[in-house]
Amino acid sequence: MTTQPVRWGILATGGIAAAFTADLLDLPDAEVVAVASRTDASAKAFAERFGIPRAYGSWGALAEDTEVDVVYVATPHSAHREAAGLCLEAGRPVLCEKAFTLNVREAEELVGLARERGLFLMEAMWMYCNPLIRRLKALVDDGAIGEVRTVQADFGLSGPFPASHRLRDPAQGGGALLDLGVYPVSFAQLLLGEPSDITARAVISDEGVDLQTGMLLSWESGAHALVHCSIIGGTPIMASVTGSKGRIDIPYGFFHPDRFVLHRDGRDPEEFAADPAAGTVASLKHEAVEVMRCLRAGETESPLVPLDGSLAVMRTLDAVRDRIGVRYPREAERAQVTPA
Numbered sequence: 001m002t003t004q005p006v007r008w009g010i011l012a013t014g015g016i017a018a019a020f021t022a023d024l025l026d027l028p029d030a031e032v033v034a035v036a037s038r039t040d041a042s043a044k045a046f047a048e049r050f051g052i053p054r055a056y057g058s059w060g061a062l063a064e065d066t067e068v069d070v071v072y073v074a075t076p077h078s079a080h081r082e083a084a085g086l087c088l089e090a091g092r093p094v095l096c097e098k099a100f101t102l103n104v105r106e107a108e109e110l111v112g113l114a115r116e117r118g119l120f121l122m123e124a125m126w127m128y129c130n131p132l133i134r135r136l137k138a139l140v141d142d143g144a145i146g147e148v149r150t151v152q153a154d155f156g157l158s159g160p161f162p163a164s165h166r167l168r169d170p171a172q173g174g175g176a177l178l179d180l181g182v183y184p185v186s187f188a189q190l191l192l193g194e195p196s197d198i199t200a201r202a203v204i205s206d207e208g209v210d211l212q213t214g215m216l217l218s219w220e221s222g223a224h225a226l227v228h229c230s231i232i233g234g235t236p237i238m239a240s241v242t243g244s245k246g247r248i249d250i251p252y253g254f255f256h257p258d259r260f261v262l263h264r265d266g267r268d269p270e271e272f273a274a275d276p277a278a279g280t281v282a283s284l285k286h287e288a289v290e291v292m293r294c295l296r297a298g299e300t301e302s303p304l305v306p307l308d309g310s311l312a313v314m315r316t317l318d319a320v321r322d323r324i325g326v327r328y329p330r331e332a333e334r335a336q337v338t339p340a
Helices: 015-024 040-050 059-063 077-089 104-117 131-141 176-192 285-297 307-324 329-337
Strands: 006-011 030-036 054-056 070-073 094-096 121-123 148-156 197-204 210-218 224-230 239-243 246-250 259-264 270-273
Touching (some): 006 285, 015 030, 059 077, 077 094, 094 285, 176 307
Parallel strands (some): 006 030, 148 224
Antiparallel strands (some): 239 246, 259 270
């Protein structure tokens, strides 16, 4: 694999799968060789659209394809445990979309399986692989703004989403938190680690999912993160990190920024802009490049998106759902059949 292109399989055929596949096709050292859906028709249509040689009408068939080096799981997060688990059981490395799973229990099962099998597994938190976010983290880690005091971040869409939409469907892990809130929570934890205390409030839909959620995350250091997500109101999608000696502002699209501004006490503001040569700021290529680097290096986890970090984020999301009273049907079913 050190000299040959990495052969990708795509599991699911929705919008994010299409976006990721399109970006893969622009990478000279990547090949998309197979796609799977729950139906032959969907898989074949996707294969024809992107020139993919093999199309499977079942996830298991893709998992068993020994000519696939890594599978990208692009299902809704309610199916991540099943889909990624099938692939890992069959010996396929996995890049799994975020939120990683429905809950931390499922995430722990996947991580345990990957580590037991010695297989690569990574959450597709593309924000962590973004060059400008990596630069921002390096500045914070190097003390450019002193000790971090506060992180603020939001991600809200105006909708409206009808009750039939997957974002309103509890069976699919609907709500603002897992689809959108995972970004500001992950941003805060990238800089501060796992919080020691969590407070949350939400507006809950008739279906039982969160329409918008506000969170206050706290750390033993005294740092706080104020984060918010919504599917009933469009927000600026901004982020700011304030430290004891300055501040960093991301004016828009904090999870795929085109620029950010560093304010240091007593100095003029400094703007850091994305490198045009690195591709569009919304590109998913960076996470694909990191996956292929890890596979070629024989690494089973990415230092940019470590599995322990993904588990920590899932613990926070679980704690938030506990505070706001959101529970998904599958969790209730699992609790009934799981021995005490």
